[in-house]
Amino acid sequence: MNNGSTYPNKEVTADEFLKSDETFRQLIKNSFDMLVLLDSDGVQRYVSESCKKILGYDPRELTDISVIESMIHPDDQAKTKQGFLDIVKHSKHGGTQYRHRHKNGDWVYLEAYGNNQLHNPDIQAVVLNVRDITERKKAEKALKDSETRLSELIATKDRFFSIIGHDLKNPFSGILGFSELLIDQLKNKHYDDSLELAQMIQHSSKRVMDLLNNLLAWAQSQTGKTKFNPEYFEIDEVADEVIDLLRDSSHQKSISLTNGIPPGTLVYADKPMITLVLRNLVSNGVKFTQPGGKIDIESEKNKGEISISVIDNGVGISKDNIEDLFNVDKRHSSKGTYNETGTGLGLLLCKDFIKTHGGRIWAESELDKGSKFTFMIPQKTGC
Numbered sequence: 001m002n003n004g005s006t007y008p009n010k011e012v013t014a015d016e017f018l019k020s021d022e023t024f025r026q027l028i029k030n031s032f033d034m035l036v037l038l039d040s041d042g043v044q045r046y047v048s049e050s051c052k053k054i055l056g057y058d059p060r061e062l063t064d065i066s067v068i069e070s071m072i073h074p075d076d077q078a079k080t081k082q083g084f085l086d087i088v089k090h091s092k093h094g095g096t097q098y099r100h101r102h103k104n105g106d107w108v109y110l111e112a113y114g115n116n117q118l119h120n121p122d123i124q125a126v127v128l129n130v131r132d133i134t135e136r137k138k139a140e141k142a143l144k145d146s147e148t149r150l151s152e153l154i155a156t157k158d159r160f161f162s163i164i165g166h167d168l169k170n171p172f173s174g175i176l177g178f179s180e181l182l183i184d185q186l187k188n189k190h191y192d193d194s195l196e197l198a199q200m201i202q203h204s205s206k207r208v209m210d211l212l213n214n215l216l217a218w219a220q221s222q223t224g225k226t227k228f229n230p231e232y233f234e235i236d237e238v239a240d241e242v243i244d245l246l247r248d249s250s251h252q253k254s255i256s257l258t259n260g261i262p263p264g265t266l267v268y269a270d271k272p273m274i275t276l277v278l279r280n281l282v283s284n285g286v287k288f289t290q291p292g293g294k295i296d297i298e299s300e301k302n303k304g305e306i307s308i309s310v311i312d313n314g315v316g317i318s319k320d321n322i323e324d325l326f327n328v329d330k331r332h333s334s335k336g337t338y339n340e341t342g343t344g345l346g347l348l349l350c351k352d353f354i355k356t357h358g359g360r361i362w363a364e365s366e367l368d369k370g371s372k373f374t375f376m377i378p379q380k381t382g383c
Helices: 021-029 051-055 067-071 074-090 134-166 169-187 194-222 235-245 247-252 271-287 345-356
Strands: 034-038 044-047 094-101 107-117 125-132 231-234 256-259 266-269 294-302 305-312 360-366 370-378
Touching: 034 051, 051 107, 067 074, 067 094, 074 094, 074 107, 074 125, 107 134, 169 194, 194 345, 231 235, 235 247, 235 256, 235 266, 235 271, 235 294, 247 256, 247 271, 266 271, 271 294, 271 305, 271 345, 271 370, 345 360, 345 370
Parallel strands: 256 294
Antiparallel strands: 034 044, 034 125, 094 107, 107 125, 231 266, 294 305, 305 370, 360 370
16 A cells, blocks of 8 residues: 555655656746856856746746846846856855846846856856745835834824924913903903903914814825825915915005916816915915015916915025925924914925925025025926
């Protein structure tokens, strides 16, 4: 009884089992790895049949060619050549990772270990064992991306709580203080300053609401919860809406707001995002412009893109501070001409939203002469 063995009633030794050429051929053919033989110039003289599973090529298509120059990704050719020379000249065993072209045009990640058998009369070649590590590379990249994303989310959380703990605490303390004064005055029927206190409470409340809106929008953008929904709309109408929204705060400082965007200027963008960007830029202009100043909104169309600029004649920004305006790790904020406070979040949010559009945002400024904030977004044909 042979219990299903292919070799009944006889114990087969390893030497006997491996004696057959057909056995060797089948082993190599069904291996998960490729066996490659190269001459001293790096020309492939033999490629096992496994290459068809891994690279899509028939072995004959990869034979008698210098594979490094013809099949290896240009960015990986130098290290692949060095790995081959290390095997030939220094008897090292490789472990080189590189991208090899698949027959369908994709790139496959391979890892090669080698042995110099050029001086072996029975082999006379560099013997490579080549393994497909594409899935491993994908897993490594996914893990690295996850680690990076986790670090970003932790940093976002830390900034989020820092802003809540500091920037929200101060205006709420002011609101509570003004409210207590107003209550005391009303209790004692002292009405002279009641209107002024109520206006202070309203002003502080608006600032808190603006901060909360920016804070929530920024947190959503950082956690990937902000949806990007581009559409066609007239951006001059959005500019009018922003001016109307900020008319009270600009009126208090006698600042003129002018919309210089030509009527009917059509853009293709996410309307809520662009509205928020424009509102933040104009609001910053009001904040840092002296009483009696002016703010202009202008546009310029070039082939395939549109630029929107918010220009003020306010206090300006130093060159050192301009570099930090859009840097998340160096949140820049200073008091406005009426001691208005902020968090610097608005500009970070603008940067994120414009980046989502595939555009860019930048600032030009000179102290005591004013600032110009410009964002550019690409446009579809017909805009």
